[in-house]
Amino acid sequence: MKDMNRVKVTVIGVIAALAVNFMGVDKVQAQEFKIQxxxxxxxxxxxxxxxxxxFQPTLGFGIGGFALTAWGSTDFDGTSSSEGEAAKEIDLTAAYTFGDSGLTLSxxxxxxxxxxxxKYFNFKSxxxxxxxxxxLAYTLPLEKFPLSIAWYTMFAGADKNEKGEQNYSSYVELNYPFSIKSVDLNATCGFLPYEAGVGVYGVPNSGFAVTNLALKATKDIKVTDKFAIPIFAQAIWNPRMEDAHLVFGITLKP
Structure with missing residues (x-):
């Protein structure tokens, strides 16, 4: 319980420090809301x-380099668990981008x-x-080669091993956006960098494992002169699981 209290204090401290950082700027920064x-x-x-x-809604607020985002996902069939309950996910993220450095901490x-x-408000370890x-994410400062790399690590919470200790499960992802004619494309390579037990991904991880090779294509479908609906398709391969997926999506936003 003490460890979890320390975790909560640490998270709150990071968020507070980031808030103080952007609130302390001399000039009034533009505020941005994201709803989609x-x-x-x-x-x-x-x-x-x-x-x-x-269906996956997003609600975000940004000012300066600071951003708060709430993202969720709810399925339609209600068969994602043994009890037949609908899948429901809610992710809350605080992030700060350090000027034009290309570096973002979240x-x-x-x-x-x-x-x-x-049990959403149960924070016991x-x-x-x-x-x-x-x-921690970084985008290369090259206009013609905007490659980004991000490293994510589970540092507390439910990601435990069989001994009840933190797995510190990590995931690394590289993304490269580009365009062909009027279609926006993004190539992804994601992998688990080291052994972390079964962990959050639900499969034994004996070491380095590539889990996410993907290509996403996005295009706006024009409805009127002032309104268009973005659609996307994404082909995904998981070499670790010898699995593949093809996902289609529609984005709704103001």
Whole structure:
């Protein structure tokens, strides 16, 4: 319990420090709100299948380099658990981008216990369903080669091994955005960098393992002169699981 209290104090401290950082600027920064929802044919996370057709809303607020984002996912078939409960995920993320350096630091609470679990506010170390994750991302300052790399590590919460100790499960992802004619594309390579037991990904990880090779294509479908609907398709391969997915999605936003 003391460890979990320290974790909560640490997370709160990081968020507070970031808030003080952006609130202390001399000039008034532009405030931005993000409201959108994605309808996807299936939910695949870091190369691992989660559930079927899902709706995934996003609510975000940004000012300066600081951003707070709430992201969720709820499926439609209600067959994602042995009890037949609908899958439900809520992720809260605080992130700070350091000017034009291309560097972003983030802290997130990932919660996917599902509809009906009713334990969202349980933060006890060995009982909580929250996974607390820290991330560090960097984008190369090259206009013609905007490659980004991100490292994420579960540092507290439900990611435990069989001894009840933190797994510190990590995931590394490289992304390269580019365009061909009027289609926006993004190539992804994601992998587990080291052994971390069964961990959060639900499979034995004996060491380095590539889990997410993907290509995503996005295009706006014009409805009127002032309104268009973005659609996307993503082909995903998971060499570690010898699995593959093809996901289609529609994005709704103001």
């Amino acid at each position: 929802g994605d309808l996807v044919s299936s939910y695949v996370w870091r190369g691992f299948y989660q559930t079927g057709v899902s 802290v997130a609470s990932l919660w996917w216990a599902g509809q009906g679990s009713n 060995h009982e909580t369903a929250h996974h607390f994750e820290a991330g």
